[in-house]
Amino acid sequence: MDLQRIKYFLALAEQLHYWKTAEKVNITQSALTRQIQSLENELGLQLFERNKRNVKLTPAGKFLKEKWEVELSELEYIHQFAKQIHLGERGTITIAHPDSISASIMPDILAKITQAFPQLQIKLVQVLYENQLDFLKNYKIDLAITRDITSEQGIKSKKIYSDHLALVVPLAHSFKRFEDLSTESLKAQKFILPTKDEGSSYSEIIQALFKSYDFVPDVFLHSEFGSTIIALVRKGLGIAILPDSYMHHQSPDLRFIPLPFKTDILINWRADDHNPVLANILKLVFGD
Amino acid sequence: MDLQRIKYFLALAEQLHYWKTAEKVNITQSALTRQIQSLENELGLQLFERNKRNVKLTPAGKFLKEKWEVELSELEYIHQFAKQIHLGERGTITIAHPDSISASIMPDILAKITQAFPQLQIKLVQVLYENQLDFLKNYKIDLAITRDITSEQGIKSKKIYSDHLALVVPLAHSFKRFEDLSTESLKAQKFILPTKDEGSSYSEIIQALFKSYDFVPDVFLHSEFGSTIIALVRKGLGIAILPDSYMHHQSPDLRFIPLPFKTDILINWRADDHNPVLANILKLVFGD
DNA sequence: ATTTATTAATGCGTATTTTGCATTAATGGA
DNA sequence: TCCATTAATGCAAAATACGCATTAATAAAT
Structure with a gap:
């Protein structure tokens, strides 16, 4: 079932007139007729009660109009949300950092992030020095800010x-x-x-x-x-x-x-982490 | 956007393997590849992170998997519900009847209806004799049980x-x-x-x-x-x-x-009422 | 009663999209 | 270095959707 068909249906359910609806949705009346027909066949029910003169919603059609309107707008919202995740504007990132910088550079970094990506959810955690890399490799954290240089395989680091x-x-x-x-x-x-x-x-x-x-x-x-x-x-x-x-x-x-x-402060992340949120944050931190 | 595509996506998101998934959903691997590709294009985002060897959900893909699963099952339920409305197994019908039969034939009729169509919602109302036909014509009630014969245009009657x-x-x-x-x-x-x-x-x-x-x-x-x-x-x-x-x-x-x-008891309804619920009830009342 | 205007359905040829087959290219493991 | 695996792709065939023109039904006008 094509969502476009449902959109055509909703337009017709609003107008109750094939010609006007067809014009509005930029197809011909013949195409609209067939779209509605195949929608009806697919569902195994009648959406409109129609003769050559009048178009009217059936009870099932009326029901579906209401439900589909809600469902479509939900889907639209979901897709927008997903797009934001794709762009790294939305999502969650977990950052471990030493206590020492929680009053110096961390506030600056966090301010920069929340200003650029207000929808982002940031989780700050305290991790024992010895666990930092393990947690990073095991996806418990996404970003580790450390004072230690690592040459671990698969971990990228940069001094900030x-x-x-x-x-x-x-x-x-x-x-x-x-x-x-x-x-x-x-x-x-x-x-x-x-x-x-x-x-x-x-x-x-x-x-x-x-x-x-x-x-x-x-x-x-x-x-x-x-x-x-x-x-x-x-x-x-x-x-x-x-x-x-x-x-x-x-x-x-x-x-x-x-x-x-x-003493240097380094930012560490997984080399194979393609989370767009991470990319955005790194760009932001190194950008200027 | 075709819902079928989303189903393909969900299958692949489960298996994370094109060949196996393609076999499971009865298309070729090439078709599946293209379905996923066009889904990604349509949404303007990447669903899977893949090379020639591995398939993995992106954060956006993971998000959509969860959301779409819910949304699809909701849609399925809605469509089933609509089908029941179409079949007259579900819906609402408003019946007016005289007080005199509320302890004689009404219980029989109602028992028959609720047994055959347990999902049906029945509203019983008391209407003054003189208003019965008006209410029927103005869609305030769907069925009027009366002791009066009417020859009104557009109203059908039958003795029960x-x-x-x-x-x-x-x-x-x-x-x-x-x-x-x-x-x-x-x-x-x-x-x-x-x-x-x-x-x-x-x-x-x-x-x-x-x-x-x-x-x-x-x-x-x-x-x-x-x-x-x-x-x-x-x-x-x-x-x-x-x-x-x-x-x-x-x-x-x-x-x-x-x-x-x-004195006869008649059941009256609108001749042009195509509500399948009505048809079912009439069939039930006259059926035997 | 007859004509006219309106409007949804349909036949048909064309355009678009999707599919399957075969092949290619990339990658991890032996 | 070679081999097995596997996602992507070129191409032709099949399926689907589309627009145009026409038809059939019906309500309104005369």
Whole structure:
């Protein structure tokens, strides 16, 4: 059954006149007659009660007019919706990102996305560092924003930002500026650091930092969660090293002392992911 | 857009394999390929992500699979429903009938209808005698059961039943049997009779009855409603003449004395009414 | 009663679309 | 590197849809 036929039927059901209807839908009266006839045959019922003079809907025709009108407009809506999905204007994308950037570049990225594609549904999730790539490969997330470089097969990555590491100390602490730091003064500190992850490029940078001062830090606590670390530093339990993105989190009683070490933020996605939503987002993020 | 195409799409979306699907839906792989292609063109989007080796739904395709499945089954249901309307198995019919038969032949008729066509919706209405034909012609009712013969243009009628008139008296009344009646004894009675309607064949029969006894009755009250008349007789306010169908109404303290006058019950409908529901009901009522 | 105007159905030739067959081209696995 | 698999495509045949002209039925006008 052709939907076009149903449209012809609806037009005729409105006009109840073959000639006028045929003209309106841009076919000849003969074609219209046959379209209606074949529609009737296909359904095995009569749609119109007609003689050579008058056209009138049968009860079944009246019923179908009402139902088909609804059904067709539903279909039209569905097709529009599908088109939007095709164009990547509609759909869902799940993004994992580290806590550190949730107050710095994430708001910018999200603002850009929602402005360009207001119909998009974005799910933000927190994923442990070690799970990020697994989740990406297993379609649990579509986009992973990380500080780690990966050379995994089938995953594409691109740097979108880089920030400096910073030493985080309470306001009252004796460290005020970078120049206050020395191997001696650092050795005396208790450190709160991120979980040391084998092969994580982020923890390698931190290790490189300590190596530049040529000592092994006294780490009394590891945590994967920046906000936990910040809370502990604020309580005076130690000092930390964090990306200076955390400065954007409101922490009035802390001091961030920038260090000459940079940490990159990368965006990772499946190379074979053809979801148009992803393509749009990547275009948006790299576009300018 | 042909619904058949959508069915092909759904089959392929299930199998994700052109050859197997083509075999299943009884066309060649080449035809299926082209059907999907033209569907994609028509919608302006891609349904499958495919190379020479694998077939996979795109996000839009996945969305449409779900939606179309629902929509198609809805359409199928609608078409079945319409078919039932066409066959007169489904729909609404409005019937007017006199109060007198609501406990005699109406239950039989209604039982027959609901048994044969359980999906039918029947509306019963009470209409004043004088309005019956008007309502019928103006599509306010579809079937009028009356005691009056009509020769109205465009209305068809057929007798379905006839019952006797009966004299209705309180049990204590001196009239016990038909033989008790005489012109003299009748003259002494007070009568409660139906509204005298010009040209109504029913009131003509009652007039004929009195003429056979050769007197003019003392009518102290007219009412169109049989149940009102019965209530008045029970209170001892007079005696009445009613169709003996009223015997089926529970009236323990009344006596019905059958009279040798018959009154017909007719069923009336519009001659140009092609509603299949009507045809079915007429067939049922006259069928046996 | 007869004529006229209107209008849905239909016969027929043409144009368009769809189909099947055979072949091609791409791809994953041995 | 070769082979098996499988979606796409060229082409001719079949099916379908279309428009034109005509027909048949009917309501309105005379």
